Amino acid sequence: MKFSELNLPEPVQQGITETGFTDCTPIQEQTLPLALAGKDVAGQAQTGTGKTAAFLIALFTKLLQTPREGKDRQPRALILAPTRELVVQIEADAQALGKHAGFSIQAIYGGVDYMLQKNALKEGADVVIGTPGRLIDYLKQKVYNLKSVEALVIDEADRMFDMGFIADLRFILRRLPPYDARQNMLFSATLNQRVMELAYEFMNAPTKVSVTPEKMTADNVEQILYHASRKEKFPLLLGLLRKEGMERTMIFINTKREGEFLYDRLNANGFPAKVISGDVEQRKRLKILEDFKSGKLPIMIATDVASRGLHIEGVSHVINYDLPQDAEDYVHRIGRTARAGAEGKAISLADEDGAFYLEAIEEYIKHKVPVEWAEDDMFVHDYIRVKARPRVEKPVGKGKPGQGRGNDRGRSGERTRHEKKGSPTPAAAQASPVAGAGEGEVKKKRRRPRKKKPAGEGTPA
Incomplete structure (x- = not known):
């Protein structure tokens, strides 16, 4: 099916044409007729198959068909996503597809200017795209409300569960108009029981659409697995980078510390690289992307x-x-290549720890990952070594006993095992009222003697 065959408003059709889209992908072909007819949809498809365009086209069409009444500037459509990067991506696609629709589109996510986003919401926006945390923050401050929402989209719903967003998600959904007074669309790579429970609770009898083939991974991704020990992984990585001539490469790791390790060593050996992880400042992450x-x-x-x-x-x-600990993440990782019909290559290195995750990954993707054995000449051993970064311990707050430099004193000021027995404590030195008191001595407070009652006043002499 071509987009021109759908009965779309001219501003939406113009945005699609300028974006370069002509033919619908399978998920778009099955969900768009339902969504354009006003029905609720729960769609399942592989990553990179055009889910974002599907819900944006349906959403813009609905908003154009029912123009805003009055001067109300509260959001008419809400799109929820689990990560900041995904929010930024959806906003970019929305700005492109809705270029001629005349809607105000606002992204709301953490890590960037708080007051700027707050003021933008106050001024009003037709479409709000955001992560749950900051949306709830502004909602509790009554910066905006959700009473005028006509369309709701939940993207990557399974990831919402995995990242622990479900309580926040329910908090937001309960503040929307009734489920039958708005259109609802939910998209996910997996429509498992948890996701469908959410769909049935907050959607109006959604039609389930699944275009996921038997193979979970795209056919045009060439997958290769190398078994290598932990010490061999970096020499092998260098050999692969030199051999393959990789123009644009994404390297996935499981921990921030491993990312720092690769960053230092790749840059030292002539391979410019940068790291994106959860604790990198948001503006820096966007610049790297x-x-x-x-x-x-x-x-x-x-x-x-x-x-x-x-x-x-x-x-x-x-x-x-690093092989991912969650089998689903393997599919999403390798889905960053071979997008929109292109070809790509996914290389995995399995060390002593990663080998334990391999069985679950192969069971999930329903096939074995082809194994190749690295020849000796693929390992680079004459690379520049860089010292590992020292672990940085977080500063310890005041008053905690025996932790951190210069903080060896307990909360009550008692001497700890780190102090010499005869040394005075600061608290004791200040408390001593006697001038010239010996080192380490504290004047004991004498008790007042009790006054004896005179004989004859109620007690025998």
């Missing part, structure tokens, strides 16, 4: 914050330096 998308940055190291929802064209290789 922009440089990677534009081709200025050839290698991006990332935790699973970048494994979902991000559409980056031209990613030639995805490398699982």
Whole structure:
């Protein structure tokens, strides 16, 4: 089906044409007729199959068909996503597809200017795209309300559960108009029982649409697995980078510390790279993503914050330096390459720990990951070594006993085992009222003698 065959408003059709879309993907072909007819939809499809465009086209069409009445500037549509990067991605797609629709589109997420987003919400927005945390923050402050929402979209619903957002999600959904007074769309890579319970609770008899094939991974992704010990992984990675000539590569790791390890060593050995993880400042994360998308940055190291929802064209290789602990994350990681019909390569390195996750991954994707054995000449041993970064201990708050430098005193000021027996405590030195008192001595407070009652006053003499 072509987009021109659908009965879409001219502003939406113009946005689709300028974006370069002509033919519907399978998920778009099955969900758009239902959504355009006003029905609720719960859609399941692989990552990179056009789910975002599907719900944005349906949402803009609905809002154009029912123009806003009065001067109310409260949100008419709400799109919820689990990660900041996904929110930014959806907003970019919404601005492109809705360029001629005349809607005000606002992204709300943490890590960026708090007051700027707050003021933007106060001024009013037609479409709000956000992560649950900051949306709830502004909602509790009554910066905006959800009483005028006509359409709701929940993207990556399964990830909402995995990231512990379900309580926040329910908090928001209970403040929307009744489920039958709005249109609801839910999209996810997996429509398991938990997700469908959410759908039946907050949606109006949704039609379930699934276009996930028997194979969970795309056919045009070439998958390779190398078994390597922990010490061999980095020499093998360098060998692969030199051999493959990777133009735009994403390297996934499980921990921030592993990311720092790779960052230091890759840059020292002539492979420019930067790291994206959960605790990197949001503006810096967006700058890294922009440089990677534009081709200025050839290698991006990332935790699973970048494994979902991000559409980056031209990613030639995805490398699982660490195999993911969650089998679903494997599918999302390798889905960053071979998008929109292109071809790509996914290379995984299984060390002593990663080998334990392999069985669950292969069971989930319903096939074995092809194994190749690295020849000796693929390992680079003459690389520049860099010392590991020292672990930085968080500063300890005042008053905690025996932790941190210069804080060896207990809360009550008693001497700890770190102090010499004869040394005075600061509290004791200040409390001593006797001038010239000996070191370490504290004047004991004498008790007042009790006054004896005179004989004859109620007590025998």
